[in-house]
Amino acid sequence: MSLSLALSAALSGLNLSARGARIVADNIANAQTESYGVRLLTQAPRVLGDTGSGVAMTGVTRLMDRGLLGDLRQATTQAIGDNLLGAFWQKMETAFGLPGEDGSLGHSISLLGTALQRASLQSDQTALLQQSIQAASDIARKIRGLHDMLRAERDRADAGIAENIEWLNTALQDIADLNHKIQRQTLTGGAPEGLMDLRQSLVDKVSQHIPVQEFAREDGRIMLMARDGSILVDRDAARFSFSRSPDPEASDRVEDGALSRVRLNDREIETGASIFSDGTIGALLRLRDDTAPALQQDLDFLAADLISRFSGSDIDQSLDTNAFGLFSLEGYATLPVALTGIAGQIAVNPGFDSSKGGDAWRLRAGLNATDPGDVLDNTVLDRLARALDLPTSLGTSLAPKRSLQGHATELLSDIATQRLGTDKRSSFNTARVALLSETLAAQGVDTDAELSKLLVLEQAYNANARVLSTIDAMLRTILEI
Amino acid sequence: MIPTRLGDMTHSLSFGRHNARLKSTLATLSQEMTTGQARDKVRHLGGNVSALAAMEKSLELATDRKGLAQTTAALLAGKQSIILDISNRTEQVTLEAMRLELDTDPAAIKRTMDSFADAFSGVVRSLNTRFGERTLFAGTRGDGPALAQPEVILDALISGLPVPLDPSELSGIVEAWFAPGSGFDSHAYLGGAPVPAPIDLGHGAEINLTVTAQDNAVRKTLAALATGAVLTRELSGLGPAEHRAIIRQSSLPLKSASQGLLDLSARLGVAEERAATASSRAEAERTSLSIALTELLAVDPYESASKLEQVTNQLDMIYAITARLSRLSLADYLR
Numbered sequence: 001m002s003l004s005l006a007l008s009a010a011l012s013g014l015n016l017s018a019r020g021a022r023i024v025a026d027n028i029a030n031a032q033t034e035s036y037g038v039r040l041l042t043q044a045p046r047v048l049g050d051t052g053s054g055v056a057m058t059g060v061t062r063l064m065d066r067g068l069l070g071d072l073r074q075a076t077t078q079a080i081g082d083n084l085l086g087a088f089w090q091k092m093e094t095a096f097g098l099p100g101e102d103g104s105l106g107h108s109i110s111l112l113g114t115a116l117q118r119a120s121l122q123s124d125q126t127a128l129l130q131q132s133i134q135a136a137s138d139i140a141r142k143i144r145g146l147h148d149m150l151r152a153e154r155d156r157a158d159a160g161i162a163e164n165i166e167w168l169n170t171a172l173q174d175i176a177d178l179n180h181k182i183q184r185q186t187l188t189g190g191a192p193e194g195l196m197d198l199r200q201s202l203v204d205k206v207s208q209h210i211p212v213q214e215f216a217r218e219d220g221r222i223m224l225m226a227r228d229g230s231i232l233v234d235r236d237a238a239r240f241s242f243s244r245s246p247d248p249e250a251s252d253r254v255e256d257g258a259l260s261r262v263r264l265n266d267r268e269i270e271t272g273a274s275i276f277s278d279g280t281i282g283a284l285l286r287l288r289d290d291t292a293p294a295l296q297q298d299l300d301f302l303a304a305d306l307i308s309r310f311s312g313s314d315i316d317q318s319l320d321t322n323a324f325g326l327f328s329l330e331g332y333a334t335l336p337v338a339l340t341g342i343a344g345q346i347a348v349n350p351g352f353d354s355s356k357g358g359d360a361w362r363l364r365a366g367l368n369a370t371d372p373g374d375v376l377d378n379t380v381l382d383r384l385a386r387a388l389d390l391p392t393s394l395g396t397s398l399a400p401k402r403s404l405q406g407h408a409t410e411l412l413s414d415i416a417t418q419r420l421g422t423d424k425r426s427s428f429n430t431a432r433v434a435l436l437s438e439t440l441a442a443q444g445v446d447t448d449a450e451l452s453k454l455l456v457l458e459q460a461y462n463a464n465a466r467v468l469s470t471i472d473a474m475l476r477t478i479l480e481i
Numbered sequence: 482m483i484p485t486r487l488g489d490m491t492h493s494l495s496f497g498r499h500n501a502r503l504k505s506t507l508a509t510l511s512q513e514m515t516t517g518q519a520r521d522k523v524r525h526l527g528g529n530v531s532a533l534a535a536m537e538k539s540l541e542l543a544t545d546r547k548g549l550a551q552t553t554a555a556l557l558a559g560k561q562s563i564i565l566d567i568s569n570r571t572e573q574v575t576l577e578a579m580r581l582e583l584d585t586d587p588a589a590i591k592r593t594m595d596s597f598a599d600a601f602s603g604v605v606r607s608l609n610t611r612f613g614e615r616t617l618f619a620g621t622r623g624d625g626p627a628l629a630q631p632e633v634i635l636d637a638l639i640s641g642l643p644v645p646l647d648p649s650e651l652s653g654i655v656e657a658w659f660a661p662g663s664g665f666d667s668h669a670y671l672g673g674a675p676v677p678a679p680i681d682l683g684h685g686a687e688i689n690l691t692v693t694a695q696d697n698a699v700r701k702t703l704a705a706l707a708t709g710a711v712l713t714r715e716l717s718g719l720g721p722a723e724h725r726a727i728i729r730q731s732s733l734p735l736k737s738a739s740q741g742l743l744d745l746s747a748r749l750g751v752a753e754e755r756a757a758t759a760s761s762r763a764e765a766e767r768t769s770l771s772i773a774l775t776e777l778l779a780v781d782p783y784e785s786a787s788k789l790e791q792v793t794n795q796l797d798m799i800y801a802i803t804a805r806l807s808r809l810s811l812a813d814y815l816r
Contacts, residue, residue: 032489098522098523098530098533099536100774107541110538110541110542111541113541114545117680118549121549124615124623374622375615375624376620376621376623377673377676379678405538409530409531410531412530413528416523416528416529417529420528423524434494441491445488445489447810447811448810448811449485455815
């Protein structure tokens with residue numbers, strides 16, 4: 001009887017070696033897979049009714065440091081959100097252009113100044129007058145281009161939010177499904193580890209969009225909680241909703257309902273709520289509702305300053321008070337009270353533009369002059385040239401007074417400072433993510449360790465097989481009596 | 482538990498990161514070495530671009546001012562040469578008038594009168610000289626002549642003379658005609674007001690191009706010459722004796738006119754000098770600003786070169802280590 005027990009013990013040993021080899025194979029096959037938790041075979045002596053004989057597999061453990069994983073997810077959420085904003089600032093800085101660079105706003109303003117001075121010296125040269133008008137038109141075009149870029153960014157942000165929300169809903173639903181499957185597998189004694197790997201990679205991707213925290217539940221299920229305590233996945237998945245507002249105008253704001261907020265289970269999420277404090281959705285919302293509109297306002301103030309410098313009868317006596325001078329707004333007669341979005345309408349006054357039926361000599365004689373006047377009368381041109389350097393305040397009267405070039409440089413400095421700030425944060429984030437992911441990866445599959453395990457298993461298998469053949473020989477000896 | 486395992490991915494992640502970082506540093510350093518300027522200018526300036534903007538603007542202005550100063554100097558030189566021409570003609574006529582002190586020959590008197598007439602036409606035509614597209618002495622109406630044709634002016638002058646004419650009053654009447662607010666301004670001067678706005682050449686240097694044919698020196702010169710020129714038109718009650726007397730009396734106004742022209746020339750000369758100074762100052766400013774700009778954005782080439790060397794060495798070592806570690810696999814040894 002003890003021989004048969006010995007036989008069963010040897011068999012259990014063989015069985016364990018075989019399972020161990022399978023685990024090793026799984027591990028080595030997934031050596032390069034992300035979100036893979038190393039499988040570990042746990043064994044214990046087999047106990048059958050208070051006596052032990054042989055070895056039993058007590059389970060397969062999936063090794064994953066939850067704390068480390070949580071930290072890595074948090075770092076990733078922050079890094080990706082910050083990178084998005086950083087890219088925006090970089091784009092704006094490049095679009096503005098550095099002083100002295102061809103095509104930059106600052107350079108265009110300088111060119112207008114020098115063109116007007118040259119025209120003032122030789123105001124009979126139509127070519128010089130046209131050069132000045134061209135320089136002014138370049139500035140207007142540059143400002144319009146920046147306005148359009150901001151508008152496109154807001155539109156893209158809105159589209160991005162819609163896309164990400166849709167993906168998020170699908171992902172949360174998938175995680176809830178996986179939860180069910182894993183629970184079923186665990187309860188029926190199957191192998192849920194593969195499903196757990198899938199679920200982990202999904203949660204990793206979710207954490208790029210919205211900061212989440214994972215809590216372990218019984219039977220292998222998890223609960224996902226957002227930063228403000230809302231439950232995203234428990235037994236069922238939460239549902240986000242968002243309606244897209246295509247191509248928003250500069251004056252469309254989320255406060256007045258022109259753009260929509262994100263809803264969680266039909267409850268509206270306020271702007272600046274902690275649920276979206278990091279991650280792509282939060283960054284896109286901030287971009288659409290906060291960053292881009294603020295920059296838009298600065299641009300609008302700059303455009304208003306540019307227009308009002310040349311408006312009215314101080315420079316050109318043929319103009320009425322507050323009538324547009326060198327720069328005008330398409331579709332308006334004077335500068336409106338609400339300045340939002342005017343940067344997109346700024347243009348050279350059509351009275352000077354020969355392609356729109358205007359005349360270049362009006363730059364010298366006055367917009368509403370009845371005749372070209374004396375060709376060397378440079379009164380108006382001289383005033384135009386000096387108008388650029390007049391110190392004015394942007395927006396409120398408490399703002400410091402600067403020339404037009406000064407205002408443009410100030411705006412560029414703001415953008416540059418923001419860009420440098422996001423760059424610094426980004427390098428910190430990247431370093432943190434790198435460190436955490438390396439530490440996590442250090443707990444991953446080590447092929448050398450697996451192979452040495454395999455050696456041991458091979459040895460164990462040989463030994464058990466030897467035991468089996470010896471027992472077989474012993475049994476035969478007995479049977480041959 | 483003492484870890485007995487170090488994941489395979491650790492090495493690839495870590496080396497990948499180092500590799501990427503070193504390569505991007507390599508790219509930045511090589512660009513900085515070749516251009517001598519920082520690649521990320523904004524970062525180099527610490528986010529404050531106002532110094533850069535101010536320098537670029539000053540550089541642009543200095544370059545422009547040089548051009549403006551050169552054009553202004555050319556215009557002033559043009560004016561100066563016309564004044565010189567007028568001055569020469571006036572002096573010549575003055576000499577001829579003085580010769581009549583001793584000469585009473587009617588032929589000589591006739592010759593002198595003709596010289597006056599020639600000089601008058603010459604001066605009027607000279608004042609209508611164009612520099613490129615603009616008449617220099619026509620003020621704001623630079624696209625047309627400054628003065629009417631000499632004959633037209635004399636006709637207008639003669640029509641304003643009283644009949645009968647008292648020879649001793651001729652000089653006075655002609656001078657009054659050329660004075661401001663009289664017949665000269667309404668019939669002879671075709672130009673406009675002096676050019677209103679001065680040219681700003683930087684650092685407070687402003688140059689006016691306001692001299693027109695209505696300048697007092699020009700008026701006096703034209704008046705003195707016209708007094709003699711008008712005699713060729715057969716005025717009633719004037720014979721050779723009266724002609725001689727009038728011509729002899731005109732030597733004083735002629736000398737005073739020459740003095741006036743000299744003063745005008747001096748004024749133009751001062752303006753020319755200021756234009757020349759402004760031009761050289763703009764050039765100097767431009768040079769020093771270019772140097773300052775380069776220095777603002779410059780990166781020490783020695784430092785870049787040594788960093789570049791360091792980075793290439795580090796990359797070499799990373800490659801060597803990666804190659805070595807890839808060979809260290811238990812699987813190879815278990816064959």
